Amino acid sequence: MAQPMSPAVRFVSCCRHFGQVRAVDGVTLDIAEGEFFAMLGPSGSGKTTCLRLIAGFEQPNEGHIEIFGETAEGVPPYKRNVNTVFQDYALFPHMTVGENVAYGLMIKGVPRAERNAKANAALAMVKLAGYEGRRPAQLSGGQRQRVALARALVNGPKVLLLDEPLGALDLKLREQMQEELKALQKELGITFVFVTHDQGEALSMADRVAVFNDGKIVQVGSPADVYERPRSRFVADFVGSSNVLPPEFASRHGGAAKWTSLRPEKIGVFPAGKKIGDGEDHADGVIKMISYQGAVTRFSVETGDTRLNAETAAGETNFKQGDDVRLIWPRSAMVAMEGGA
Amino acid sequence: MSHVAAVERRSGISDTLSDVFFARPKLLTLLLLLPPLLWIGIVYVGSLFALLLQSFYSLDDFSGLIVHEFTLSTYAQLLEEANVQIIIRTVSMAALVTLACAVIAFPIAYYAARYARGWTKAMFYLAVMMPLWSSYLVKVYAWKLILAKEGILTWIAKGLHLSWLLDGILALPVIGGPSLSFSYVGTFLVFVYIWIPYMILPTQAALERVPLSYIEASADLGAKPKQTFWTVIFPLALPGIIAGSIFTFSLTLGDYIVPTIVGNSRLMIGQAVYTLQGTAGNVPLAAAFTVVPMVIMGIYLYVAKRMGAFDVL
Numbered sequence: 001m002a003q004p005m006s007p008a009v010r011f012v013s014c015c016r017h018f019g020q021v022r023a024v025d026g027v028t029l030d031i032a033e034g035e036f037f038a039m040l041g042p043s044g045s046g047k048t049t050c051l052r053l054i055a056g057f058e059q060p061n062e063g064h065i066e067i068f069g070e071t072a073e074g075v076p077p078y079k080r081n082v083n084t085v086f087q088d089y090a091l092f093p094h095m096t097v098g099e100n101v102a103y104g105l106m107i108k109g110v111p112r113a114e115r116n117a118k119a120n121a122a123l124a125m126v127k128l129a130g131y132e133g134r135r136p137a138q139l140s141g142g143q144r145q146r147v148a149l150a151r152a153l154v155n156g157p158k159v160l161l162l163d164e165p166l167g168a169l170d171l172k173l174r175e176q177m178q179e180e181l182k183a184l185q186k187e188l189g190i191t192f193v194f195v196t197h198d199q200g201e202a203l204s205m206a207d208r209v210a211v212f213n214d215g216k217i218v219q220v221g222s223p224a225d226v227y228e229r230p231r232s233r234f235v236a237d238f239v240g241s242s243n244v245l246p247p248e249f250a251s252r253h254g255g256a257a258k259w260t261s262l263r264p265e266k267i268g269v270f271p272a273g274k275k276i277g278d279g280e281d282h283a284d285g286v287i288k289m290i291s292y293q294g295a296v297t298r299f300s301v302e303t304g305d306t307r308l309n310a311e312t313a314a315g316e317t318n319f320k321q322g323d324d325v326r327l328i329w330p331r332s333a334m335v336a337m338e339g340g341a
Numbered sequence: 342m343s344h345v346a347a348v349e350r351r352s353g354i355s356d357t358l359s360d361v362f363f364a365r366p367k368l369l370t371l372l373l374l375l376p377p378l379l380w381i382g383i384v385y386v387g388s389l390f391a392l393l394l395q396s397f398y399s400l401d402d403f404s405g406l407i408v409h410e411f412t413l414s415t416y417a418q419l420l421e422e423a424n425v426q427i428i429i430r431t432v433s434m435a436a437l438v439t440l441a442c443a444v445i446a447f448p449i450a451y452y453a454a455r456y457a458r459g460w461t462k463a464m465f466y467l468a469v470m471m472p473l474w475s476s477y478l479v480k481v482y483a484w485k486l487i488l489a490k491e492g493i494l495t496w497i498a499k500g501l502h503l504s505w506l507l508d509g510i511l512a513l514p515v516i517g518g519p520s521l522s523f524s525y526v527g528t529f530l531v532f533v534y535i536w537i538p539y540m541i542l543p544t545q546a547a548l549e550r551v552p553l554s555y556i557e558a559s560a561d562l563g564a565k566p567k568q569t570f571w572t573v574i575f576p577l578a579l580p581g582i583i584a585g586s587i588f589t590f591s592l593t594l595g596d597y598i599v600p601t602i603v604g605n606s607r608l609m610i611g612q613a614v615y616t617l618q619g620t621a622g623n624v625p626l627a628a629a630f631t632v633v634p635m636v637i638m639g640i641y642l643y644v645a646k647r648m649g650a651f652d653v654l
Contacts, residue, residue, distance in 0.1 A: 057557050077560040090558035094576045094649075103572075104562035155562065 006069030008033040008159055008191040009054055014063035016049050023049040024060070025215035031159075031193060031208075033068075036185050038202035039195045041212030042238065047195045050212070051161050054193060055084050068158060083152035084161040087168075089144045091136035097123070097147050098132030104155040122154035123147070125184070142173045149184075159191045166201065178205055199239045203227060211235050231338050236261035243267075243308050250334060253281045258336040266333035267310035269299050272324040282328045283308060287321050301327055389635075396628035405622055415625040419633075424613070424626075428633055431610040434525070435593035438532040439540075442589045443582055445533070446540040450581075451574075453541075454548035469538045477535065481602050484531045488521035488603060495520075518605055528604035532593050539592065540585035547581025548574070579650045587638065594634040610634065 007030040016024040024046045031037045039047035052058040053065055056077035065072040067082060083104070091100050098119050099106075105115035116132075123129055126146035136144055145165055152160055162181075166174045182205050185192045196202050202209050203223040210220045211234075219226055219235045230236035233244045243262040245253075250260035276282050285303035299310045299319070310327055319325060362369040398407050399414045418424065453465040472480065487493055498507040510526060511517045518524030551574060559569040597611030608616070610630055617627035645651070 055557075055561060057560075077557070078563050078565055082561075084558070084561045086554050086558055088552065088554055090552070090554035092555060092558075092573060103559070103564075107563045107568055107572075151562070 006066065007031055008035065008068060009193065010064075010066040011050070011053075012064040012066075014050075014053060014060045014065060016046075016053060016058055017061050022215050024053065026063070027215075027217055029210060029217060029220065031191060033191055034189050036182065036192045036205060036207045037194065038206035038209045039193065039212060040197070040199060040202040040209050040239070042197055045212035046215035047197075047210075047212045048163060049215075051084075051163055051193060051195045054159065055082055055161055056080050081155075081157055082159045082161060083155050083157035084163065085145075085148045085152050085165045087163045087165065089136075089148040091144055091147055091151070093136055095136075096132060097128070097134050097136065097139070100136065100147060101132070101151045101154055103151065108155075118154055119150070122150040125153070126150045126180075141168050142177065145169065145177065149181075153184075153188070153190075157190065159193060162192060162194045164196055165194075166196075166198075174201075181205060203239070211239065213238070229335055230261050233259050233261075233337060236335075236337060241309070245306065245334070249306055250336065253283065253334070254331045255334040256336040258338075261335045261337060262308075262329060262333055264298065264309040264311040265296070267308065267327050267329045269301070269310050269312055269319065270326045270328055272326050274326045274328065276326075276328050279331050280328050281331050281334075282326050284324065284326050287319055287323050287325055290319065290321055299325075301325060303327070392628050392631060395625055396632050398625045400623045400625055407624060415629045418626055419629045424630075427608050427610060427613050427630075430607060431594055432637060434529065434532070434609065435590045438529060438536065438593045439586045439589045441529070441533045442537050442540040443544075443586060446537055446544050446585065447578070447582070450541050450545035450548055450578075453545045454551075455553075469541050472534075473538055478598065480535065481531060481599055484527075484534065485522050485603050488527045488530065490520035490522075492522070522603050523605055525604065528600050531599050531603045532596070535599065536589040536592050539588035540582075543581040543584035543588075544578060545581070547578045547584075551577045583642075583645050583650050587642070590641070591634055591638055594637070595631075 009029075009031040011027045011029040014024055014027045015022065023044075027046070027050060029050075039050055041047045049058060053060055054067065054072070056072065056075060056079075060073055067080065072080065091097075092103070095103070098116065101119035101122050102110075102115040105118060110118070120129065120132055123132055126149050128143060128146050128150065131139070131143070131147075136147065139147065145168075148165070165181075166177050169177060178201060181192070181194075194202070194206065203226075206223060208220065209223055209226050210217045211226060212218070213234050219231050221229075226235060226239055230239060230242065236242040236244050240263065243264060245255070245260040245262055247257045247259060251257040272284060274282075283301075283303040285301040285308065287299055288302050288307070289300040291298045291300075296311045296313060299312070301308050301310060308327055395407075396415055397411050397413070398409055399412045400406075401408050449465075449469075453462065457465050489495075495504075495507065498504050507521075511520065511524060516525040516529075518527075521527040521530070555573055555577070556569055559573045560566075564572065595611050597609065597615045600609045600612055610633060614627045614630045617623045617630065
């Protein structure tokens with residue numbers, strides 16, 4: 001029996017090795033019921049293996065996994081009330097869209113009329129009403145993604161796993177799907193576990209984010225937590241490409257003698273000699289590169305001992321490559337991090 | 342820095358030809374297709390048509406000459422009891438051989454597609470293809486020796502105290518005989534051995550195109566391995582199995598060497614054609630016999646298509 005307060009998913013010191021490779025190396029994590037949880041990390045960081053451990057495609061070599069309080073290790077995927085949206089969607093090409101969505105219900109022995117009605121309702125939920133007679137090959141990438149979502153959700157899973165589901169979509173579609181997924185999750189109240197290497201996606205959608213590196217979770221927290229208060233150089237760099245300041249640089253500029261994160265958008269770019277205000281600090285340097293990115297303009301500035309990236313809101317800049325500039329930032333923007341790495 | 346022209350002007354036959362083909366890509370396609378189309382049109386379709394035509398002529402029983410007049414009498418002859426027996430015998434053998442090939446080939450093809458990597462895959466291809474490199478006749482005669490009464494199979498059966506099993510099989514009506522090399526069982530075994538590569542390769546190719554994620558998705562949606570096999574893996578492998586069965590079925594239908602060397606004296610279609618066009622000189626009836634496999638294959642493919650076997654393609 002599931003206890004009332006048990007988390008949706010619990011990892012206790014989980015390890016999964018492939019030969020010498022420790023894909024998942026001692027992960028301990030609770031994912032709460034109804035949470036939109038993102039697993040963020042570079043490729044090979046173990047996030048997808050963690051998802052596959054929840055789905056049951058992989059079994060842990062060590063440690064323990066619970067799904068709603070029930071031991072999951074040794075339980076095959078077809079006995080878990082968990083469904084997955086695959087990265088390549090994995091729609092069955094020999095079945096129509098309707099048959100794909102109704103597949104799980106067919107396997108459970110739901111009568112044809114009932115499962116067709118449910119499949120059509122699920123398709124309507126992902127805005128694909130009327131597409132049940134088509135083949136997956138006749139759909140666009142975005143539509144296939146929605147079918148994969150409907151096929152998973154129609155089974156009423158307790159946890160929905162999404163493996164980089166938006167990776168193959170173009171930017172505009174991706175942003176639209178991000179909003180829709182978020183809305184859908186709010187509406188259904190199902191626990192979503194979402195794997196992505198795109199920090200923007202993780203920050204914008206998730207209630208909580210776990211940052212993975214080398215098979216370990218390096219930080220778990222709300223998106224604001226992870227972004228504003230990175231606890232390690234890896235997180236600072238991976239989530240939002242922060243400037244990672246060495247301890248001696250930080251201490252010279254009014255920070256603690258620790259590795260320190262300074263977000264590019266907190267740094268202002270001014271002409272050389274500009275006066276600084278209270279609670280601010282500065283560094284002088286030469287612009288090495290300017291990259292115009294539409295919404296923002298990014299400057300790479302060489303300041304003698306370290307190179308700093310600064311981002312200013314759009315607008316055409318008068319600075320040119322090679323100009324002497326003064327970088328100014330509030331001291332409060334400098335976030336000291338624990339540990340060396 | 343030397344000046345480089347933005348538009349090169351060269352001339353020469355090869356250049357001119359390149360320009361013409363670039364401007365008219367369809368011309369190039371036509372030129373490339375023409376020789377093979379002529380080859381297929383004349384050598385394959387043309388000769389088949391000539392064959393079909395022959396089957397509508399008849400043999401004058403008295404003079405032994407072919408009467409070049411349109412008639413259905415040859416087909417009436419084809420439907421005589423003895424000839425129908427030959428057709429039924431051959432089609433049954435071809436169907437059983439195909440079924441056995443499919444059943445034996447599938448696990449091998451599945452292993453090769455799903456699990457074999459690197460050198461195990463190379464070994465798989467080698468093991469499947471190598472028998473095709475040696476002479477067909479040598480292999481069939483080798484099997485005759487293996488299956489003979491004094492052959493290694495009898496010897497092994499004796500060594501394993503399984504002689505009773507072998508004798509039991511040989512004592513069976515119709516399929517049995519004095520020894521394996523003079524029975525339908527023997528013919529069947531040799532056919533299965535000879536044609537199985539033609540079943541393994543297309544089946545494996547079809548299974549290669551089934552990504553692991555389909556199998557995982559099926560399990561994820563609650564299907565047990567057996568259900569996944571019948572609802573996902575098998576339907577996706579079916580076009581490959583059908584392609585393989587076209588080979589094994591039609592090759593068995595037309596073969597006359599295997600049943601001549603290994604088997605009893607009752608004729609198969611291939612042997613009937615061989616005898617009719619040779620010693621008997623009845624080319625029209627021989628032609629009518631060869632139409633039978635074509636009609637059967639046509640019906641088979643039509644039914645397979647209607648059942649949706651090619652929907653994945």
